Amino acid sequence: MAQTIAYTEQQFIDEVRKAFSSSEDARMQAQVIADHLREMFKTGWPANSEKFGAEPGTYLVHSDPDLGHPHGGFQILTYRRAPLGSESPPQPHDHGPCFVVYGVASGSNLQTRYAWKYSDDSTVAPTLEATQMVRQTPGDAAFFLPGEIHSTQGSVDEETIYVRITSEDLEQVWRHRYNLAASTSRAFISGQTWIKS
Numbered sequence: 001m002a003q004t005i006a007y008t009e010q011q012f013i014d015e016v017r018k019a020f021s022s023s024e025d026a027r028m029q030a031q032v033i034a035d036h037l038r039e040m041f042k043t044g045w046p047a048n049s050e051k052f053g054a055e056p057g058t059y060l061v062h063s064d065p066d067l068g069h070p071h072g073g074f075q076i077l078t079y080r081r082a083p084l085g086s087e088s089p090p091q092p093h094d095h096g097p098c099f100v101v102y103g104v105a106s107g108s109n110l111q112t113r114y115a116w117k118y119s120d121d122s123t124v125a126p127t128l129e130a131t132q133m134v135r136q137t138p139g140d141a142a143f144f145l146p147g148e149i150h151s152t153q154g155s156v157d158e159e160t161i162y163v164r165i166t167s168e169d170l171e172q173v174w175r176h177r178y179n180l181a182a183s184t185s186r187a188f189i190s191g192q193t194w195i196k197s
C-alpha cells in the first residue's frame with residue numbers, strides 16, 4: 001500500500017510523479033498509482049475537480065512532459081460518460097509499451113483481460129481468449145501492464161465517472177486492436193480509423 005494519502009489534486013499529481021521518479025518497474029509504478037487513486041476517490045475526486053466538467057466528455061487533469069514509463073508523457077485523464085443505453089461488444093486492445101491505470105468514481109466499467117491460448121500442436125493457430133472479467137464499481141482502481149490485452153465496457157444504465165492514467169501519451173504510440181471472433185489484430189495509433197480485420 002502507498003504510505004502517503006493524497007488529499008488534494010495537486011498532492012495526487014505529485015504522488016503519481018513520485019511513483020515514476022522512484023522506480024523503473026512498471027508493476028511497482030502502476031500499483032502505487034492505483035493505491036493513491038483509491039485514496040483520492042474517498043475525497044470525492046474527480047467530480048470536485050475544477051478541471052472536471054458537467055457535460056459528458058474527457059477532461060485532462062495533468063499531462064507531464066518529464067515523467068512516465070519509460071519516457072516522459074504520462075497523463076491523468078478523467079471522463080464523464082452517459083449511460084450507453086445498450087450493451088456494446090468488447091473491443092480488446094493493448095497499450096503498446098505503456099501501462100494504464102483505470103479507476104471508477106461512480107457508475108461502473110466491466111474490465112476483461114485476454115490472453116493468447118496456444119495448442120501443444122504448434123501448427124494450430126492460437127486463439128484470443130478472455131481470462132478474467134471484473135466489474136469495477138465506485139472506489140475501484142485496476143491496472144493493465146505493458147503487453148496486456150483488455151477491453152472496457154461501460155455501464156448500460158448509469159452515468160459513469162472514471163479515471164484513466166496512461167504511462168505515456170497514447171496519441172504517440174503504436175498499439176493493437178484485436179478481433180475476438182477471428183483472433184486477428186491490427187496496429188493503430190489513437191485517432192486513426194481501424195480497418196476491420
Ligand SMILES: [Fe+2]
Pocket residue numbers: 093094095100150152
Ligand atoms: Fe485500455
